[in-house]
Amino acid sequence: MKNKILIALVFFYFFQFAIAYCLDYLFLKSKIYKSAVIFSSTDLLKEKDIIIMGGSNGLVSYETSLLENNIKKKVYNLSEDDTNIQIHLLQLKLLLKKEITPETIILNIGSLGSNLSRNVLRYLPILGKNHDFDMLFQKHQTFNYYMYRIFPILKWGMYNNDLLYPLAFNIIKSNRYKHRFNEDGEYTYPNLKSSILSDDYEFIELNNENETLNEFKILCLENNINLIIVNTPYYKKKIKWNNSDNKVKNYSTLYANKPEYFYDNLHLNKIGKKEYTKQFIYENFSLNK
Amino acid sequence: MWDWRFTFLLLTSTLISYIGGYYLNNTNNDNYRKAIMRLFIFLSLSILLYFKYFNFFIESAISLLNSFGLETNQHTLEIILPVGISFYTFHGISYIMDIYYRRINPHNDIVAYSLFVAYFPLLVAGPIERASHLLPQLDIKRNFNLEVIKPALSLMFWGFFKKLVIADSAGMIVDDVFSNYQNFSSYSLIFGSILFTFQIYADFSGYSDIARGVSKLFGIELLLNFNFPYFAKNMQDFWSRWHISLSSFLNDYVFIPIALKFRDFGKRGIYIAVFFTFLISGIWHGAGWAFIFWGILHAIFYLPQFIFSNKKLKSLVVKTNTSTYGFNDFVNSTEVFLLVTLALIFFRLPGISDGFNFILEITKNWDRFSLNEIARTTTHIIVLTKSILGILIVFILEFILFKNNLQIENLLTKIWHYLCIAFLIFLLGSFENATQFIYFQF
Numbered sequence: 001m002k003n004k005i006l007i008a009l010v011f012f013y014f015f016q017f018a019i020a021y022c023l024d025y026l027f028l029k030s031k032i033y034k035s036a037v038i039f040s041s042t043d044l045l046k047e048k049d050i051i052i053m054g055g056s057n058g059l060v061s062y063e064t065s066l067l068e069n070n071i072k073k074k075v076y077n078l079s080e081d082d083t084n085i086q087i088h089l090l091q092l093k094l095l096l097k098k099e100i101t102p103e104t105i106i107l108n109i110g111s112l113g114s115n116l117s118r119n120v121l122r123y124l125p126i127l128g129k130n131h132d133f134d135m136l137f138q139k140h141q142t143f144n145y146y147m148y149r150i151f152p153i154l155k156w157g158m159y160n161n162d163l164l165y166p167l168a169f170n171i172i173k174s175n176r177y178k179h180r181f182n183e184d185g186e187y188t189y190p191n192l193k194s195s196i197l198s199d200d201y202e203f204i205e206l207n208n209e210n211e212t213l214n215e216f217k218i219l220c221l222e223n224n225i226n227l228i229i230v231n232t233p234y235y236k237k238k239i240k241w242n243n244s245d246n247k248v249k250n251y252s253t254l255y256a257n258k259p260e261y262f263y264d265n266l267h268l269n270k271i272g273k274k275e276y277t278k279q280f281i282y283e284n285f286s287l288n289k
Numbered sequence: 290m291w292d293w294r295f296t297f298l299l300l301t302s303t304l305i306s307y308i309g310g311y312y313l314n315n316t317n318n319d320n321y322r323k324a325i326m327r328l329f330i331f332l333s334l335s336i337l338l339y340f341k342y343f344n345f346f347i348e349s350a351i352s353l354l355n356s357f358g359l360e361t362n363q364h365t366l367e368i369i370l371p372v373g374i375s376f377y378t379f380h381g382i383s384y385i386m387d388i389y390y391r392r393i394n395p396h397n398d399i400v401a402y403s404l405f406v407a408y409f410p411l412l413v414a415g416p417i418e419r420a421s422h423l424l425p426q427l428d429i430k431r432n433f434n435l436e437v438i439k440p441a442l443s444l445m446f447w448g449f450f451k452k453l454v455i456a457d458s459a460g461m462i463v464d465d466v467f468s469n470y471q472n473f474s475s476y477s478l479i480f481g482s483i484l485f486t487f488q489i490y491a492d493f494s495g496y497s498d499i500a501r502g503v504s505k506l507f508g509i510e511l512l513l514n515f516n517f518p519y520f521a522k523n524m525q526d527f528w529s530r531w532h533i534s535l536s537s538f539l540n541d542y543v544f545i546p547i548a549l550k551f552r553d554f555g556k557r558g559i560y561i562a563v564f565f566t567f568l569i570s571g572i573w574h575g576a577g578w579a580f581i582f583w584g585i586l587h588a589i590f591y592l593p594q595f596i597f598s599n600k601k602l603k604s605l606v607v608k609t610n611t612s613t614y615g616f617n618d619f620v621n622s623t624e625v626f627l628l629v630t631l632a633l634i635f636f637r638l639p640g641i642s643d644g645f646n647f648i649l650e651i652t653k654n655w656d657r658f659s660l661n662e663i664a665r666t667t668t669h670i671i672v673l674t675k676s677i678l679g680i681l682i683v684f685i686l687e688f689i690l691f692k693n694n695l696q697i698e699n700l701l702t703k704i705w706h707y708l709c710i711a712f713l714i715f716l717l718g719s720f721e722n723a724t725q726f727i728y729f730q731f
Contacts, residue, residue: 157715165671
């Protein structure tokens with residue numbers, strides 16, 4: 001009896017490894033999240049001249065087709081909502097590992113937090129397969145790191161809302177399901193009739209001497225990537241940089257008096273996105289000046 | 290909240306009831322015994338009253354004075370509600386009452402008695418145990434037995450399923466609806482209220498199942514706290530099946546004594562006893578007018594079946610026959626379910642006015658209907674689907690159990706049953722939205 005239980009336990013232990021491995025494999029073949037896009041669309045990304053990175057601001061602020069038509073370059077938006085500089089740096093390392101070196105990276109910064117943002121879970125399928133991610137995850141979530149390494153199936157159960165079911169949708173929709181982004185990697189907030197804007201003014205301080213940001217800059221420099229650091233427009237929020245080297249394009253107050261351009265205080269809507277993209281092209285690329 | 294200093298509070302509460310029991314046993318004079326019983330119950334309750342209700346009374350008194358135009362300075366204390374205080378206080382009271390009614394003898398072993406008061410599986414959310422039921426089990430030598438593992442695992446897996454699949458999934462939608470109820474249509478508000486009725490059942494009965502399962506591992510049987518309440522045929526039946534440990538406690542120690550006190554008033558005396566019992570039930574749940582109103586509503590829903598019939602009300606809790614459940618019974622159960630849902634709106638919202646506003650919004654917004662209101666993101670769609678699937682699984686299984694007069698530990702007996710439930714928890718559980726049990730706050 002004891003032997004049977006032992007055999008069953010060993011079987012289930014290896015079985016969960018096999019299931020998790022298959023799920024990881026299917027995930028990295030999909031385009032559900034940007035984390036999967038880096039692995040499944042390597043060739044597509046290699047063709048791009050400009051890659052936009054950032055959190056939700058980066059995701060909703062650029063009209064890719066407008067950029068491409070005006071500057072005659074190929075652009076992809078790799079921004080992911082609810083991520084910060086830690087994830088952006090990880091993305092850059094993953095790109096470089098895949099030998100994806102775009103001409104320019106537009107890095108949109110909303111916060112420089114030292115904690116891992118919630119959506120790090122979207123990278124869990126590469127746990128154990130990528131040293132940079134393993135180091136990052138182990139540093140911030142040591143217990144979870146070992147738990148998911150020993151029982152990889154747990155990450156799929158724990159985040160079934162964000163990983164397992166989107167993967168199931170993807171299989172149902174013949175590999176076409178993408179979580180809040182289109183073929184160009186962008187997402188658009190609608191123009192709301194009733195405003196959800198707050199009139200409370202807020203200052204956000206960011207420090208240019210941030211360790212992770214510096215690492216990002218160095219990696220770009222080493223790989224001949226032109227880096228443009230940007231703060232996208234906010235409504236009634238102003239970003240102030242400490243120790244600024246004046247290389248940051250701070251547009252946080254660009255539309256301070258244009259509430260009609262915003263979906264909420266942090267994100268542009270469809271109109272704002274178009275106007276901002278035009279302004280961004282005008283200020284940063286000389287073709288239409 | 291928990292703080293190490295609250296250990297002294299637990300110790301004080303334990304000592305009060307222990308000493309009370311000792312003095313009760315040392316006299317045969319009925320008047321003297323009654324005085325001792327009242328004194329020690331007052332002492333036990335005073336701790337609960339101070340920590341749970343002090344600020345509520347002060348704030349209520351101030352707003353009452355203000356409404357008469359008398360200006361007062363708001364002066365409340367920053368009192369933290371210690372975890373489990375309602376439950377261990379009631380354990381102590383049950384001990385004193387059981388000795389007073391000579392159901393048990395005082396316990397000599399203070400360590401075993403302390404274990405009864407602070408027994409960990411039920412310290413934070415019950416069931417409220419009776420001294421006459423739990424204390425004798427602590428006295429006997431218990432050996433670990435492989436046979437108890439099966440029912441214990443059944444209960445624990447079932448409890449985790451209810452909590453992680455239904456309560457935590459439904460909670461995300463319910464929180465959305467109740468926190469912004471002004472922005473939802475009537476349909477969404479009704480749906481949200483019904484979902485909360487399922488959520489609170491899954492949350493609370495889930496905890497009770499886990500507590501009973503954990504306890505079984507130690508060879509200790511806890512009282513059954515939920516017995517398929519949403520299949521109840523009337524409100525009396527409902528209260529015989531919902532939070533049974535509290536309703537039977539209130540029946541024995543509040544309803545019956547008050548009913549006896551007012552026996553000369555005939556039926557009106559019984560109605561007064563019902564009203565006070567539900568009032569106390571509301572107050573026990575929390576220091577807020579919304580809980581009190583919830584209790585009053587239940588009294589209002591409970592009484593008509595006796596006012597308009599010749600049925601005699603001898604006990605607050607009387608179960609009905611389960612084997613003959615037909616279509617008429619289903620209609621009655623639905624009626625009970627909707628009344629419970631209506632009362633729970635006040636239970637869920639912070640104030641009585643919020644409850645009425647919520648109901649007003651239900652009556653106003655019939656013209657706009659959109660599924661996107663509730664299922665507005667992919668995550669919401671997933672969570673909603675999971676909770677509905679979970680509700681279907683639980684209620685189909687529980688109906689089978691209810692019809693056959695069985696409990697879950699009689700149904701889930703094989704290892705593959707546990708594996709199936711574990712697999713379903715893995716697939717349908719909402720681990721990321723996991724919240725603490727609703728009844729922890731009481």
